[in-house]
Amino acid sequence: MTMRPGHSGSLAILALAVSSALFVSATTAGADEVQPFRLCADPTNLPFSSDNPAQPGFYVEIGQALARALGQPIVYDWYKSYFGKRTVRVTLLGKQCDAMIGLPRSDDFMGPSVIFSSTFARQGYALVTAKDRAVNGIDDLRGKRVAVQFASTPQNLLAARDEIRKVTVLSPEEGMKALEEGTADVAFIWGPVAGWLNKTAYQDRYRIQLTEGEGLTWDAAIGFARTSTELRDRVDAVLPQLAPVIADLAAKYGLPGGQPVRFGAAHAALSGVTTGNGTAVAQVANVVATETKGDALPKNAEAVNSGKEIFNGTCAHCHGPDAVQSEKKIDLRLLRHRYGDDMHTTYLKTVHEGRPAKGMPSWKEVFTDDQLESVYAFLMTVQVESND
Numbered sequence: 001m002t003m004r005p006g007h008s009g010s011l012a013i014l015a016l017a018v019s020s021a022l023f024v025s026a027t028t029a030g031a032d033e034v035q036p037f038r039l040c041a042d043p044t045n046l047p048f049s050s051d052n053p054a055q056p057g058f059y060v061e062i063g064q065a066l067a068r069a070l071g072q073p074i075v076y077d078w079y080k081s082y083f084g085k086r087t088v089r090v091t092l093l094g095k096q097c098d099a100m101i102g103l104p105r106s107d108d109f110m111g112p113s114v115i116f117s118s119t120f121a122r123q124g125y126a127l128v129t130a131k132d133r134a135v136n137g138i139d140d141l142r143g144k145r146v147a148v149q150f151a152s153t154p155q156n157l158l159a160a161r162d163e164i165r166k167v168t169v170l171s172p173e174e175g176m177k178a179l180e181e182g183t184a185d186v187a188f189i190w191g192p193v194a195g196w197l198n199k200t201a202y203q204d205r206y207r208i209q210l211t212e213g214e215g216l217t218w219d220a221a222i223g224f225a226r227t228s229t230e231l232r233d234r235v236d237a238v239l240p241q242l243a244p245v246i247a248d249l250a251a252k253y254g255l256p257g258g259q260p261v262r263f264g265a266a267h268a269a270l271s272g273v274t275t276g277n278g279t280a281v282a283q284v285a286n287v288v289a290t291e292t293k294g295d296a297l298p299k300n301a302e303a304v305n306s307g308k309e310i311f312n313g314t315c316a317h318c319h320g321p322d323a324v325q326s327e328k329k330i331d332l333r334l335l336r337h338r339y340g341d342d343m344h345t346t347y348l349k350t351v352h353e354g355r356p357a358k359g360m361p362s363w364k365e366v367f368t369d370d371q372l373e374s375v376y377a378f379l380m381t382v383q384v385e386s387n388d
């Protein structure tokens, strides 16, 4: 091609360069210029993701299968946090990665900044019972002791049913423990974690049934930045052929499947929240907040929920899951006992400034004050007088 000065010539060259770049990235396989498929994931969030290559987790293995199908090598951007809007902002929208697996497929979840693949799995609350016992609906729970997580959709769902005895737990782990210790007959808890524990800690002793209903499940998809429509379309094109692989992986990680138990009408009337694909995990907290009735639960259930999520994603590594910690010095359930009226001030000062010499980092660059207050709200729900 001869170079001609002038506008149209350089535009033509530019157009050619752009179209061949698209062609390369779309077909690649083996070419030098193959772009890696950059996946953002939490290094410590099994059954979903882990940076341990021997046990990568459901989402990471889906990412690996996707990258193979796309003909791109995979690289990881590990980001230690439960997924949440903040993580998505920093990693995906911050262009540290191309895709995040397992976001709730809903325009309410950071739309229009985030776009989604089609749904590849359904996540939700599950009913855990002894193997020889099945639950087919809410009426089968009558007269039973049912473990429900604090401020969760199941807790709200059962709140009005006096004939069902609720045993409040703070985590799926505690729900499983309640079953094991015989303090509950059924656990109505977060399914993926229940399934994972059943598989890894309980030798598959329990029957786990996925449920269905508002605020109980959401559709998991792969999220991309708004500008990545081309990648999204390529992913959507290969997802159907990966369905059998994804089903095998779900079984491998113990995720509950099968025909879900429907919890429907009564709950819908109670909540007034729209159904359908849109019920996002981000909304679950709102659902919880709007459904919270009377004094049964603190009004700040939403803050408690998100604070607990931050806590378990970030602080639990040192302070223990759900703040359960046997070493007194770092047992945050003792804040009230230790500081009384000064506990809020001491809390804020410590999380802002940290105590670097003692190994407590400063968090003021990491979390907003609202987030730190929500962690505090969570901690207030677990205060005890003594940890022995």
Ligand code: HEC
Pocket (backbone or CB within 6 Å): 311, 314, 315, 316, 317, 318, 319, 329, 330, 331, 332, 334, 335, 338, 346, 347, 350, 351, 355, 358, 359, 360, 361, 363, 375
């Ligand atoms: C890398 C480990 C680590 C992480 C992560 C961590 N902390 Fe700490 N934290 C510590 C240690 C160690 C201490 C005890 C310092 C001391 O001995 O005075 C502490 C102390 C505290 C205290 C004061 C406790 C008291 O009784 O005086 C608070 C409050 C606290 N941490 C909150 C948090 C919160 C909230 C997070 C998460 C956002 C967090 N920490 C994450 C290690 C950690």
